[in-house]
Amino acid sequence: MKTNDVILQTATKVVFFIIFLFSIHIFFAGHYTPGGGFVGGLLTTGAIVLLLLAFDLKTVQKALPFNFTIVTGIGLLLALGTAAGSIFFNVPFFTHAFDDFTLPLFGTTSLHTAMIFDAGVYLVVVGAAITMIQTIGGDA
Amino acid sequence: MEFVLLIFLPIVAALFVPLLFKRLKGIHTGWFVLVVPIALFVFYLGFISTTMDGGYATSELQWIPSLGISFVSYIDGLSLLFSLLITGIGALVVLYSIFYLDKDREQLNNFYVYLLIFMSAMLGVVQSDNVISLYLFWELTSISSFLLIGYWYTRDRSRFGALKSMMITVFGGLMMLGGFVLLGIMGDTYSIRELIANSATLVEHEFFTLALILVLLGAFTKSAQFPFYIWLPDAMEAPTPVSAYLHSATMVKAGIYLVARFTPIFAVSEVWVWLVTGIGLLTLFWGSFFAVKQTDLKAILAFSTVSQLGLIMSLLGAGAVAYHADDAIFKFAAFAAIFHLINHATFKGSLFMIAGIVDHETGTRDIRKLGGLMSIMPVSFTVAFIGSMSMAGLPPFNGFLSKEMFLQSMLAIRHFELYNFATWGIIFPVVAWIASVFTFVYSFYFVFKTFAGQRKSEPLPQTPHEAPVGMLISPVLLATLVVGIFFIPNLIGKWLVKPAVMAVQPDLYNHPSEVAVHVAAWHGFDSPALWMTIAVVGVGAVLYLTMNKWQKLYDIQPQYLSLNALYDSTMMFGESGMNRLSRFYMTGLIRTYLLYMFAFIVAITTATLFIKEAFVVDMDSFSPVTLYGIMTAIILVIAVVMILLAKTRLAAIIALGAVGYSVALFFVIFKAPDLALTQLVIETVSVALFLLAFKHLPSLKNHGETTRNKLGNAVIAVGVGVTVALVALSAHSQKLIPSISQYYKDTVATEAGGGNIVNVILVDYRGFDTLFEIAVLSIAGIGVLGMIRLRLARKEGKDENK
Numbered sequence: 001m002k003t004n005d006v007i008l009q010t011a012t013k014v015v016f017f018i019i020f021l022f023s024i025h026i027f028f029a030g031h032y033t034p035g036g037g038f039v040g041g042l043l044t045t046g047a048i049v050l051l052l053l054a055f056d057l058k059t060v061q062k063a064l065p066f067n068f069t070i071v072t073g074i075g076l077l078l079a080l081g082t083a084a085g086s087i088f089f090n091v092p093f094f095t096h097a098f099d100d101f102t103l104p105l106f107g108t109t110s111l112h113t114a115m116i117f118d119a120g121v122y123l124v125v126v127g128a129a130i131t132m133i134q135t136i137g138g139d140a
Numbered sequence: 141m142e143f144v145l146l147i148f149l150p151i152v153a154a155l156f157v158p159l160l161f162k163r164l165k166g167i168h169t170g171w172f173v174l175v176v177p178i179a180l181f182v183f184y185l186g187f188i189s190t191t192m193d194g195g196y197a198t199s200e201l202q203w204i205p206s207l208g209i210s211f212v213s214y215i216d217g218l219s220l221l222f223s224l225l226i227t228g229i230g231a232l233v234v235l236y237s238i239f240y241l242d243k244d245r246e247q248l249n250n251f252y253v254y255l256l257i258f259m260s261a262m263l264g265v266v267q268s269d270n271v272i273s274l275y276l277f278w279e280l281t282s283i284s285s286f287l288l289i290g291y292w293y294t295r296d297r298s299r300f301g302a303l304k305s306m307m308i309t310v311f312g313g314l315m316m317l318g319g320f321v322l323l324g325i326m327g328d329t330y331s332i333r334e335l336i337a338n339s340a341t342l343v344e345h346e347f348f349t350l351a352l353i354l355v356l357l358g359a360f361t362k363s364a365q366f367p368f369y370i371w372l373p374d375a376m377e378a379p380t381p382v383s384a385y386l387h388s389a390t391m392v393k394a395g396i397y398l399v400a401r402f403t404p405i406f407a408v409s410e411v412w413v414w415l416v417t418g419i420g421l422l423t424l425f426w427g428s429f430f431a432v433k434q435t436d437l438k439a440i441l442a443f444s445t446v447s448q449l450g451l452i453m454s455l456l457g458a459g460a461v462a463y464h465a466d467d468a469i470f471k472f473a474a475f476a477a478i479f480h481l482i483n484h485a486t487f488k489g490s491l492f493m494i495a496g497i498v499d500h501e502t503g504t505r506d507i508r509k510l511g512g513l514m515s516i517m518p519v520s521f522t523v524a525f526i527g528s529m530s531m532a533g534l535p536p537f538n539g540f541l542s543k544e545m546f547l548q549s550m551l552a553i554r555h556f557e558l559y560n561f562a563t564w565g566i567i568f569p570v571v572a573w574i575a576s577v578f579t580f581v582y583s584f585y586f587v588f589k590t591f592a593g594q595r596k597s598e599p600l601p602q603t604p605h606e607a608p609v610g611m612l613i614s615p616v617l618l619a620t621l622v623v624g625i626f627f628i629p630n631l632i633g634k635w636l637v638k639p640a641v642m643a644v645q646p647d648l649y650n651h652p653s654e655v656a657v658h659v660a661a662w663h664g665f666d667s668p669a670l671w672m673t674i675a676v677v678g679v680g681a682v683l684y685l686t687m688n689k690w691q692k693l694y695d696i697q698p699q700y701l702s703l704n705a706l707y708d709s710t711m712m713f714g715e716s717g718m719n720r721l722s723r724f725y726m727t728g729l730i731r732t733y734l735l736y737m738f739a740f741i742v743a744i745t746t747a748t749l750f751i752k753e754a755f756v757v758d759m760d761s762f763s764p765v766t767l768y769g770i771m772t773a774i775i776l777v778i779a780v781v782m783i784l785l786a787k788t789r790l791a792a793i794i795a796l797g798a799v800g801y802s803v804a805l806f807f808v809i810f811k812a813p814d815l816a817l818t819q820l821v822i823e824t825v826s827v828a829l830f831l832l833a834f835k836h837l838p839s840l841k842n843h844g845e846t847t848r849n850k851l852g853n854a855v856i857a858v859g860v861g862v863t864v865a866l867v868a869l870s871a872h873s874q875k876l877i878p879s880i881s882q883y884y885k886d887t888v889a890t891e892a893g894g895g896n897i898v899n900v901i902l903v904d905y906r907g908f909d910t911l912f913e914i915a916v917l918s919i920a921g922i923g924v925l926g927m928i929r930l931r932l933a934r935k936e937g938k939d940e941n942k
Contacts, residue, residue, distance in 0.1 A: 026817075032895030034813040036902060042821040049828045069925065072918045079911055090142060092202045094907050098893035112893055114903040117910075121903070124914040128921030129825065135928045137832045 005054060012054035019047035027122055028115075037118035041125025048130055057137055068130040075123025082117040144199040144213035146183065147263045150176050154256035161249035169248045170238035173256065177230035180263075184215075184223045191217045191639040194651045198269065208330050214269035217639025217652065221478065222266035222397055224636070225485050229389040230259055232614035236493055237381035239611035240500060251291060251379070258284035262390050266397055271320040271330050275313065278358070281394060282309045285386050289378040301374035304707065308371045309361050316358025316398075322351035323405075332401065336646065339405045352406045355398065356415055363395025365453060366423040369446040370703050376438040380496025383438060388445050388488040396449065396481060399456050400644045403474075407460035410558075417457025417553070421571050423450025428578035432585060432687070433694040437495040437505040440586050441488065444531065447579065448484050451546060452477050454572075458549045461556055462645060468656065469552040471641075471648060475633075475657045476545035478640045482632065483530065483538040483625065490618035491527040491586070494520050497611055498590060503601030507585075512595035517606045519616065521591040526619040532583035532680075533576065533673065538625035540673075541659055547572060547669040573672055580680030585687065629659035735856060742859040749866060758873035768809050776802040789837060797827045814898040 023043035030036030051060050086095040098112035153176045161169045190197055196216040203210045215223070234255070241248060261284055264277030283306070290302030320330070326345045327335045335342070342348055359365075364372040375387055386392070399416060406412040427447025434440045459474030461467075497520050498513070499505045514521045526537060533543030550572040554565030606612075625632055638652040649655060683690070699705060725736070749755050779798035786792035800823035807816035884897045884905070894900040902910050 030896060030899045031893075031903075034817055034896060034898070036814070036896070036899035038902065039814070039817050039821060042818065042825060046821050046824050046828075049825055053828065069922065072921055076914060076918055079914060083907060083911060087145075087201060090201065092205055094911075096892065096904050096907075110893055114892065114894070114900075114907075117907065118899075118903050121910060121914050124918055128914075128917045131921040132924045133829060133832060135925050136829065138928075 008054045012050055016047050016051055019043060019050070023047065027118070030118060031112060031114065037121035038125055041122040042129070044122075044126050045129040045133075048126075049133060052133065052137065057134065061134075068127045068134065070127075072124050072127030072131060075120045075125075075127055077120070078123065079117050079120030082113055082120065085113070142199045142201065143183075143197070143215075144201045144211055144267075146180060147211070147213060147267060148260055149180065150256040150259040150263075154253045154260075157252045157256065158249040161252075165243075168238050168243045169252055170234055170241070173252045174231060174234045174238070176256065177227045177234060177259065181224065181227035181231055184220060184227060187215050187220050188635055191215070191220050192635060192652060194639065194642055194649075203273065208270075209272045210270055211264075211273045212269035212331070213267040214333065215267060216643045217636070217641070218397070218400055218478075218643035219266045221482070221636050221640045222393070223263055225393075225482070226259060226262045226266070226390050229385060229485060229489055230255075232489065232617060233381045233385040233389075236384070236496075236611060236614040237379070239608055240381055240496055241379065247291075251288075254284050254287040254291070255382075255385075258288065258386065258391070262394070265394050269332050271323065271332060271335075274332075275317050275320055278316070278362075278394065279310065279313050281362075281391050282306055282313060285309075285375070285382075285391055288382045288386060289375050291379055291382070292377070295377065297374075298377040301371075301377040305371040305375045307711075308368055312358045312361025312368065315354045315361075319351045319354030319356075319358065322347045322354065326351065336404045339408070342405060343408055349409065349411055352409055352412055353415075355402055355406070356412075359395035359398040360419060361395070362398070363392050363449045363453065364423075364446050365395070365419050365450060366426050367703050369423060369427065370707055372446055373434075373439050373442040376436070376442050380438070380492060380499065383441075384489050384492035384496070387442065388492055389485040392445065392449055393452075393481065393485075396452050396456070396477075399453065400477070400640075403456065403460050403644050404646055407463040413457055413460050413464070415457075416460060417454050417568070420450045420453030420455070420457055421550075421568060421575070423447065424454060425571050425575040425578075426450070428575045428582060430694075431582040432578060432691070435507050437498060437507055437510075437586070437590065438492070440507070440582060441492055441495055444579070444582055444586075445488060447575065448480075448488065448531075451575075452480055452484065454568075455480065455546055455549060456644075458553050459644065461553065461561075462648060464558055465556055467552070467556075469549060470556075471645065471655070472545065472657055473549035473552075474641050474644050475637060475655060476542055476549055478637045478644070479629070479633070479659070480539075480542035480546065482636065483542050483622070486618050486621045486625065487527040487530040487537070487539055490523055490615040490622065491531070493611075493615040493618070494524045494527065497607040497615070500611070501602065501607055502604040507589050509596055509598065509600065510590045511593045512591075513604060514591040516604050517591070519606060519612050521587075523612075523615045523619040524587045524591060526622050527615075528583040528587035530622045532580045533676070535661060536626045537622050538629070539622075541626060541629055541661060543576070544667075544669045544673065545659075547576070547672050548667075551668055551672075569672075573676065576672070576676045577680045577683065580676050581684050581687070584680070584684045626661070633657065633659055735852070738856050738860050742856070742863050745863050745867060746859075749870065754874075755866060755870050756873045757869050761872065763810075766809065769806070772802050772805045772809065776806075789834065793827060793830045793834070796830075797823055800826075814896070 020043075023040045026035035026043060027037055027040030028035075030040065048060070048064065051063070055063075082096075083094045086093060086097075089095075096113045096117075098110060098114070100108055100110050103109050153173070157169060157173065160172050187197060194217075196214060198215070199213045201211040201213075234252075237251070237255075241251060258281060261277045261280035265274060265281060268274035268277060286302045286306040289305055290298050292298045293302075323335055323342070324330045326342050326347055327338045329335060329338070361368040372387060372392065376383055378386070424447050427443045427445075427450055431440050431443035431447060434443055455473050455477035458470060459477055460470075462470035462474065495505065497517075498510065501517065502510065502513070504510065530537030530539035533539050547569070550569045553561060553568050556562070556565060634652075638655040638657075641655045641657075642649045642652045727733075776799060779795050779802060782795035783792050783799070786795060800819060804816045804819035804823065807813075807819060881897070884901065888894055888897050888900050892900045892904040894904070
């Protein structure tokens, strides 16, 4: 069945980016204000779900040509790698490090290895959720 | 450089194996893998100078320091010897496997990944100073050997053998863990070195004997001692390089290692001396006796390995006697044990490789079909001859030296006047002698029935010819060692054996040079061991020549009385019994399971609440109820009732969404923005998911619930609600200790450099939780993918069939 949802599709094109940027914002802000990798990932998932609702599965797959199973894998590796990386500094597994750095454009920024771990969480959430939705939806 | 990290080098290398296998099709992956053991071997050689002076090296990697658990690599004489065996034999086996396994037909990526994991695990076992990390690596050897035995997983026998070895060794491993924990409680440390230092106080503890038996169970199952040996012959389903490596040179010796390592702790116990010596000797006899019965080349070697492991074990037991009697001969036994361990690794490794070559070049391992291969495969025959003669304990091969020492030790043990050894001790030399006769017989049986005599009339599956040069390098090298060690035993003794002996009996020596053993091939005619050997040769030769006449004896034992039959019936009973048990409560209805769970929660929680008189309501500390709160609660209740009354699924889904959103509103009211945000998004995504699957769901209908059913449900529902409310009220009303949130508030900026407690807890304080959660999430995602794709694929397959 071919539907013609011009309003929904046009609005989605804009709204998708708003939600996506918001999710990125929430992800980065997470360490100080509400947010983080989990919520950020979920929001991105929500944005993609919106795309799926407005368009069909194939179009979205073409627009976002990622294999989400691999996204999940990369996320897991990132998280595990961050946790295991501490071994090379001879500190217990999962010891995080942070410090302030002066970066161009951003000025003094606090950088934290926990952020890499959180990025792993983000990717796993997006990857796993979209994998499920795509397979269940693709079954139709 | 922390050399403890080198333990993990093979595992890290394993990550690249699949890549190399896929990208570089032209080159056998084994060549890349070969680099790892060689590099490690050369590196570990450098430690010889340290351990020769009785020194040791340690390197620590912190793991859970608060519980006293860490990876500590502790290299002394004993661990160095094992590390060299693991990497040295490992290198030879990898080299051999390059020619044994075809690069186009075999799944080399799987094979080498498992092998490398195994190598890491083994290095971890022998170098760990911490019993918990030792246990971890120990089980990793079980798992990787399971994978290796089941490498040809399409064969039933492979899977059966893999499962059997896993069942038995993991059972032992778990027992051993129990022993370790007991030791940890007794000595208040998990470090083996500290336990050894405290061994005098451990003896008095009431758990001492229990811990001893548990640890021994681990060692006996791994080292295939009687009656646990039954897994080893079935493990021969693995590819031959694996058999040569795991089942002769390394993994099965982990049990030997464990006994040697824990000797200083347990040797003062009578039980230890009796068990280790007795079981070892029984295994020696049993294995050698049944080796003659086998017809498969690898099975003969498997039983011979069982028997040789028993020999080493009994020597370790005799070595433990040195703690009771100040007699040089018992110190000598420990030397003999370590020395025979090296010798066994060399000759058995080469023999397994020859068995593989024979299988590879003739297409069969059945000794009844073989014979007369001597002229066709001269190199293989020579290697097999050297290995077998060494195994039989004949000069001029290294097996002769350690076999003599073994006989001397067993002769001496009957003079030990404690724990009834003076009366019962006479059994030891007698059994040792009989077992040696059978060892002699099966060694001859193995080599001469395969290579000597006439070719059988029926043709072999393949036209036999000598193996390619590459395949012969490893066994020839090992055979050279067999001969070489015979002529320069004292050099090996000085470099490797004496430091290892000092590690086994640290209390008796201050320096390896005090181990006053000089290996000599000739002790003069007055040596009783020499006469015993001569008698072994005489009787063994007669038995070998008359084999056809007495081999029928083996048929007397009925199959159903064997240990294998016991294992099989235990497994069968376990399976059917558990099936019946689970069918009893598994109805296949999720309704029933939820009922069980909720009923248990309600019963246990409320009972505890009232028995412990924990139920208190303190109205003073309640938050004020706001108008928003009341309104949200009303919406929540209405939405819940709507779900119950919904006639269509769509309405139910929407009402469920309303419930979720109202809960999110509660989070907002109670100032938990993080939770509210997550809840809102989750609710949105899950409603969307529901709608996606909506088309496939059957329409909402009555599931045949009777009024009685519904009544029961209502009771449970109310019960759960009331329980949760009671617990929440009580928890809120009595605060025995200050809330932990204050701690987080104080430390979140200083410890973790963050501002948002929730997020910092997720990624830092409780990062492990999160790590495992996302792992679960990934597994769930892959599970959905697997189930649906699999179903689709099956459907398509059916369509094609039509």
